[in-house]
Structure formats: C-alpha cells, structure tokens
Amino acid sequence: MEKISRRQFLGMSTKAGAATLFTGIFAPTATSLFGLAGVAEAATKRVDPFTFAILTDAHLYDIKDHKFDDILRKGVADVNSMRPRPDFLLYAGDLGQSGKKAELLKGKKILDQLKMPYKIIPGEHDYYLDMGKAWRGLFGDEHWSFNHKGVHFIGMNSILVPDFWTLKGLTPRERMGMMEELECHQCGAWGVGEKQLEWLARDVKNVSPDTPVVIMTHSPLWDYYPRWNFQTYDAPQIRETLRKFDKVIAIHGHVHQVVYNEIGNIRSSGLLSTSWPWPYPPVKLDYPQIKQRRSDPGDFEDGLGAADLALNSDFDAIIHWREFSDLLPANIKNGLKI
C-alpha cells in the first residue's frame, strides 16, 4: 500500500491552502493550516471507516543499544505489519526518558521507520530538561487538531505544572530529575493550563456536536490516581468543553497499562508502553474487568505493546491492545468495543 498523502490524511479542503511536503510527521505549522473554518467543514457525522495505530512511552535513554530501543523498534514493526494498514499513528508521549535531544532524535529515527504518518504529543520525560525546546524543534506544536475521514482529532500537552524550580534554584537537570520520578513529592499536579483550555474551546467552537471526536493526552482525563499523576487537574474543564459532543474517545499514555473508564460522553483508554509496565495503583478501578494480567519480571517484553483503534461508519470503535506477550485475559483479548 502506498503512503497516504499529507493532503489525504489531513482531510483538507483544497482551499485550506498550500500543503507543505510531508516529512514523516506534521510540520510545526499543521495546526495553523486548519483554521476554524476548515474544522467545521471537514467534520461530518458519518465516518469513512478506518484504523489508526497508537504507540507510547518508549522512555528511550541516551545509551547506545539500550534495550528499550529494540522494544520501540518492535512496536514500529508491529504497527507496520498491521493489515489493513493503519492510516496513521498517534504517539502519546514520553518518547525519551530524561528530555535529552539525543533521546528524542533516536526516537524520531525509529518512528520515521513507520510506513504511515504519525502525530505526537509530549510527555513529562520529553519536556522538563529544556521546557520542550528540543521536542518542539523536532516535532512541532505541543497541541494540535486535524480532521480525518469525518473524525476530529485533538492532541494536547497535559503535563504542565506550576514553576516549582525557580524558587528552589534548581538546575534544568535537577528539575528533570525530579519530574522523572513518578511519585515526585514536590512537582505538583499536571494539567493543560489556561492557554490550551482557551485553544480547545476555540478549536471545537464550530465543530458540530454530532462530530466524532478523538482526543489524546499523555495523562488520563480523569482522576485515576493523582499521586502518580494518573490525572489531569483541569480535565473537568476539558470534559466540560467536550460535553456537547455525542461521543468522545480519549486515549492516554503515562499509565503503562490497560485501563478503561467512562465519564459522561467520554470513553478513556490507557495504553501499554514499550518500556516497562506499571502495577495498578492502590485504588478501586471503575472497570476492574478491563485489566491486563500481572506481568512476568523475567520476560522483558511482558506487559508491553502497541494498540490500534478501528472506527466504523457510526463511530463505533474497537480498541485492540496488542501485547507483545500473552498478557490479556479472554474478555479483552480480541479488543474492546468502546
């Protein structure tokens, strides 16, 4: 199958303007190419059925031949092997571990092996060494939206915290080091912040309520376990902005596990990483039956994987968690209808 063209992928109308050359990811100006009018025109209720793939949380280290490099390569190979081929891939953050440009470059080189375009958002591990500078240089905007075959896709940066470093006089490396700890005691709760909330409100203002919407963030848009930032503090505002839609599919990285939740019109799915699995935190799950098996520490690929989402014409969707080892119980082995 040929690579999908940028124009086809973006679902742009001809008047949406001059498309720049497609280079594996969207150019930094992709968001601005749309404009609100483009969003409103492209969105329709019916979906032209398609599949897209998801990878997340590679946590690449700036160490030669690190084992996580190969696991991300395995994820890319898995996505490339999917039939029908996914139209594109979404990457849900934490491509690197310590925010180093070398990590992100290594990750980009591997992701560039994808046989379809991809769109990416930052995670905290990509970000807090230089406040996203290297990441933006490689991947462009931290938040974006586009339309594809009738679906409005949104990506946002959900890992922003208030400044905890200036008063403490922390170096960028120290700041990053603290953020690298999942259970950082002084880093604060993550969110998207006011500017992105305003952007989101503008972005969906003219999108009709019957438009299928998919939103990707690094952290969940619900209070799962705030202690580990399995949350986004301004998720209630995001949910309010998206409330007008009939149905919203949310996907998120960060949790390194299969998890599912529904709040109002939003159906959220957590994703497997390609680095390490995390245990379920000490809270009650709303959907305890949608859970991966405990992973075997002796098997470095256990608890890891990719995912795909198949959308039909009515915006019924099936998410497949594609585990690298035998991880999923029978009830979700063949996908979950969402």
Place this chain on the structure above:
Amino acid sequence: MNNTHMKRICICSGLSLVGALFALGIAQAKPPRSEAQAAQERAALFTAVAKGDALWHSPKLGTNGLACANCHPDGSATNVHTWPKFQTNLGKVGTLREMINWCIAVPMQGKVLEYDSNEMVAMEAYATYAHRGIAIDLGKDEQHGGVPVKSGPGYPRF
C-alpha cells in the same frame, strides 16, 4: 511437716510472688525503654527508610539508567507481605532481598548488594514501609499497589 506439704507451700508462695509481680507491672525481664530511647530507635528506622527511598530512586545501582522506582513507584508491586515464596525467575523459594538483587542484576544490569549490607536493609525497610498495615499472606499470588502515600518530603509519611 512432710515433703509434700513443703512443696505445696513453695508452689503457693511462688505463684503468689508471680501474681504480685504481674500486679505491679514489673514482670519484664528488663526495664522498659525511655521515651527518648524509643524516639531514637524510631528515628534510626526512618533514616533507613529514607536511605532506602533514595537508593530505590537511584539509577546508580544499575548500569542502564533504570532505577527500582521505574517499575516500582512507591515500592508498589514488591508485594513484601507475600515473601518468602516460590518466584519463577529465581527458580526456588526465595526472599525479598534475593528478588531485589535479581532486579539489580538482570533488568538493571548492576552489581548485586551484600544481603546484610546497610543498603539492602534500607531498601527492604523502604519497600516494607510502603506496605505497612497490609496483612502478611505468605505466598499469596497478587500484585499489590502498596499503601496510598501522602506526598511530601521526609519520613514518616502517613
């Protein structure tokens, strides 16, 4: 007075003495710790827990950047209340300390600790602290998230 009578007197006297000692609350073999001593001992324990926390989050135990906390935030999924148990990757009934060393040696590609080293004891103290109050259940096959932790620097954290 015959021997039997003497024995009775002795036994009765002995029991009375024991009873009296219990009543006075001085039946311990040694005097109780003072509050200052207890505080010192408790501080020593939490110093070990804090040291274990630091080690737990340090990539220096390994050689590939990974720390214990990468996979075990807040000491979760160490399941300290289930050890010793048969652990597949150890291939035998092993201890938590053996599992800690396995993680250092294999996924983290580091140098194992002496089993009775201060570092190992501190790591065990940290992981155990993260599971305080959870009932011991030897060999239970479960993955436990540990005790929900209140954020903030220092110990104890309740």
